Each structure stands twice: as C-alpha cells, then as structure tokens.
Amino acid sequence: MQRKPVLAILFDLDGTLVDTIEDIADALNRALAMEGLEALDVEMTKRVVGRGLRNALIGAVLLRGVQFSEAKIDRMYAGMMEYYRSHHCIKSKPYEGITGLLERLDARHIPLAVFSNKEDGLTVDVVRTLFPQIGFAWVRGMRDGFPRKPDRAGILYFSKKIGLPVENLLYVGDSEVDYQTAESSGCQHILVSWGFRPREELAALSASTLVDSVQELEEAINDVQ
Structure with a gap:
C-alpha cells in the first residue's frame, strides 16, 4: 500500500x-551520591534513559547492583529533580x-x-x-x-x-x-x-x-x- x-x-x-546526556548524567549522579553510590559515566547513562527520569534513576540504581524502596527512590528523585530543574541546559x-x-x-x-x-x-x-x-x-x-x-x-x-x-x-x-x-x-x-x-x-x-x-x-x- x-x-x-x-x-x-x-x-x-x-x-x-x-x-542532553551530560546534564542528565550530572543530575543522576547527584542522586546516586545521596546514597554513597558510584557515579555513572555518559555511556552508562545512555543505557537507562528514554522512559522518564524517575525510571532512569531506578535503572541507575540497578546498574550499581542495589535495590531501594519506593520511598527512598522518591527521596532521591526529589533531590535529583531539584538539581536538574536549575541545571538542565548547562551542557x-x-x-x-x-x-x-x-x-x-x-x-x-x-x-x-x-x-x-x-x-x-x-x-x-x-x-x-x-x-x-x-x-x-x-x-x-x-x-x-x-x-x-x-x-x-x-x-x-x-x-x-x-x-x-x-x-x-x-x-x-x-x-x-x-x-x-x-x-x-x-x-x-x-x-x-x-x-x-x-x-x-x-x-x-x-x-x-x-x-x-x-x-x-x-x-x-x-x-x-
């Protein structure tokens, strides 16, 4: 047809x-640092993005080999978004x-x-x-x-x-x-x-x-x- x-x-x-990947990586790593988790590089960040930033955060946590409660993810996400909203067009x-x-x-x-x-x-x-x-x-x-x-x-x-x-x-x-x-x-x-x-x-x-x-x-x- x-x-x-x-x-x-x-x-x-x-x-x-x-x-936008560097700004997203900076925001995700800000959240990971809240729980003492090692930062993601840009290539790792690319693997977790695409379905919204909260899902990206969940993916980032899983890449670091841990699982957190919904409440802890919510706190990390709130911290990440507070940073990202004022740093989303830096790089x-x-x-x-x-x-x-x-x-x-x-x-x-x-x-x-x-x-x-x-x-x-x-x-x-x-x-x-x-x-x-x-x-x-x-x-x-x-x-x-x-x-x-x-x-x-x-x-x-x-x-x-x-x-x-x-x-x-x-x-x-x-x-x-x-x-x-x-x-x-x-x-x-x-x-x-x-x-x-x-x-x-x-x-x-x-x-x-x-x-x-x-x-x-x-x-x-x-x-x-």
Missing part, C-alpha cells in the same frame, strides 16, 4: 534534537545541523512538534532556550494525566489538534521507545543513530528507516513528502 505524504513532523527531544546543545534543518522545515510551513518523556516544564524550557526561532505547533513532555511514550496518546492528540490523519504524520526519534510509540499509533517514523542507543539495536528494528546524519534525515523527510 502506498504511503500517504507527510504533512507534519513530531520529534523526540533528548538524543534526537538535543544532546545540553542541539546536535550539529539540527537547528538548520528545523529552520528549513519551518520556512516551508510544515507543522513541527516536540513530544518527549522529559517533564513537561523542562521540555518546554529546553525547546524555548535552544530553538527560540522555531515556530513549533506543539511541545509536550510528561505531565500528570498524560501517558508517557510508548503510549500512542500523544501522537493521537497531536493528530487531532492539527486536524491531520495519523498516516500523514512522521515521528523522528532515537530509541526503541520512539519506535514503539510510532508503531502503536500507525504514523510513519525515522530513527536517528546519533542519540542514546547503539546503532545495532536500532538496526534490528527493521520496520523503521534508520539514518546516520542530519543530511540523511533531511533527505529521508523529503522522500516522504
């Missing part, structure tokens, strides 16, 4: 548009070429959106800080009452918001979570290899287009329009 043309594009944030930066790509898409009046599992306020602030010139149609992170990815609710919400069928949407991400989100909603999708997952893991998701550079991403977007 012939694919429908892409008329709007949603992007994941962390690992897709913005390299974070757009991947090379991403800003230019967004500017070209925006100039063509293609509706653009960001859909992230990062806390909603932080998602909005990162986008506003790093991409102030881009007229995003929708920016949404994790908030109470709104299911996190890989639930398809966000994709369906955006589809309804802009009045386009899901089949006319493209979702761009960097992880199996993004792949599952797009697959469950029925929209088209592209995965990028420069983010937080090893390329070989993404290549195993054979139903998705995998690109290795922003130039390849732009070419792949143009191919479906």
Whole structure:
C-alpha cells in the first residue's frame, strides 16, 4: 500500500534534537551520591534513559547492583529533580545541523512538534532556550494525566489538534521507545543513530528507516513528502 505524504513532523527531544546526556548524567549522579553510590559515566547513562527520569534513576540504581524502596527512590528523585530543574541546559546543545534543518522545515510551513518523556516544564524550557526561532505547533513532555511514550496518546492528540490523519504524520526519534510509540499509533517514523542507543539495536528494528546524519534525515523527510 502506498504511503500517504507527510504533512507534519513530531520529534523526540533528548538524543534526537538535543544532546542532553551530560546534564542528565550530572543530575543522576547527584542522586546516586545521596546514597554513597558510584557515579555513572555518559555511556552508562545512555543505557537507562528514554522512559522518564524517575525510571532512569531506578535503572541507575540497578546498574550499581542495589535495590531501594519506593520511598527512598522518591527521596532521591526529589533531590535529583531539584538539581536538574536549575541545571538542565548547562551542557545540553542541539546536535550539529539540527537547528538548520528545523529552520528549513519551518520556512516551508510544515507543522513541527516536540513530544518527549522529559517533564513537561523542562521540555518546554529546553525547546524555548535552544530553538527560540522555531515556530513549533506543539511541545509536550510528561505531565500528570498524560501517558508517557510508548503510549500512542500523544501522537493521537497531536493528530487531532492539527486536524491531520495519523498516516500523514512522521515521528523522528532515537530509541526503541520512539519506535514503539510510532508503531502503536500507525504514523510513519525515522530513527536517528546519533542519540542514546547503539546503532545495532536500532538496526534490528527493521520496520523503521534508520539514518546516520542530519543530511540523511533531511533527505529521508523529503522522500516522504
């Protein structure tokens, strides 16, 4: 069956548009230090992110070979987020070429959106800080009452918001979570290899287009329009 043309594009944030891993690692390590646990390096941090920062913290604790009660995780998470909310854009930066790509898409009046599992306020602030010139149609992170990815609710919400069928949407991400989100909603999708997952893991998701550079991403977007 012939694919429908892409008329709007949603992007994941962390690992897709913005390299946030060092700021996230600093926040996670702040929480681990509260319990005397050894810090994670950037590569280890990449292994635990993608399903919200509380789940990343749980994963980080497990990597250190311990298990804590829900109450202790809650205390660690509160401390981590107190730090992260004021240090979330210290080292974070757009991947090379991403800003230019967004500017070209925006100039063509293609509706653009960001859909992230990062806390909603932080998602909005990162986008506003790093991409102030881009007229995003929708920016949404994790908030109470709104299911996190890989639930398809966000994709369906955006589809309804802009009045386009899901089949006319493209979702761009960097992880199996993004792949599952797009697959469950029925929209088209592209995965990028420069983010937080090893390329070989993404290549195993054979139903998705995998690109290795922003130039390849732009070419792949143009191919479906």
